[in-house]
Amino acid sequence: MTNLLKNKKISETPFRKEVLSIFTKYNNAIPLSIVEKELREYNRITLYRTIKIFLEKGIIHEIIITGEKSNYAICQEECVTNLHYHQHIHFKCNRCGIVSCVEIGKFPAIILPKYKIEQLEIQATGLCKKCNA
């Protein structure tokens, strides 16, 4: 993770470095509102474009849970494009509200007869490990 931006072949600008550092700082997924607050100087349009290119280059991925605003999290795996294939679960805690990527021992194998499943997205809501303790 020395130089993710250069590795992904996008120019390294102060704005992008700051956005990236915000995502790496958090251990969970965050919505744009948090990125905005963390940025000391922010431009709406540039942020949208930054999010877009980070998604395209496989730097972050988007988590959309019904009733929530979009959340974004760093890709742990080596995602090359915006076609992500994460073997983890997206969890939304109903108490603290945090959305996070949770690794799971064995990712379930879903079989639908006659269908061909290429990608799976599993979302769970409930109580996170902190709030459930």
Place this chain on the structure above:
Amino acid sequence: MTNLLKNKKISETPFRKEVLSIFTKYNNAIPLSIVEKELREYNRITLYRTIKIFLEKGIIHEIIITGEKSNYAICQEECVTNLHYHQHIHFKCNRCGIVSCVEIGKFPAIILPKYKIEQLEIQATGLCKKCNA
């Protein structure tokens, strides 16, 4: 399913009946754009409010898949509120583009140590049974 609107204790208006008939006509989930096209006379605001109350009363549920517009489908189960607990999978076909609710034999049991899972949402993308044939 004689009178769903009355059963759910919301007034029965021509607009709501027409929207409901559109949802029942389709065997898959549909986005608002299709509802609009099917309605002969439509008002944007009234449609939004109709969708909202249908969601609240458990008449329809929303399916949000990354990169797609929201899709809506009739609730098969007896959903009372907007807290849905469907034991099916939301499938998006990458060829025909259709989003549908697919029943599955045994719904997977996900176990995350220390977490308490209250609801699960499983989304799959790939080829539907028609496109995979």
Place this chain on the structure above:
DNA sequence: TTATTATTGCAACAATGTTGCATAAAATAA
């Protein structure tokens, strides 16, 4: 250092969704 290429930020726009309020319609009571 210079030339080339890509990013930024402004303005303007587009799409999506919400709210107050007067009118109209539906449900309920008489």
Place this chain on the structure above:
DNA sequence: TTATTTTATGCAACATTGTTGCAATAATAA
């Protein structure tokens, strides 16, 4: 059926979210 109450509708106006053209600026390559 008719009168009363309750709820839905549609307009206008606004709010939020996301996009695009373009000139200035900054980053990369030569």
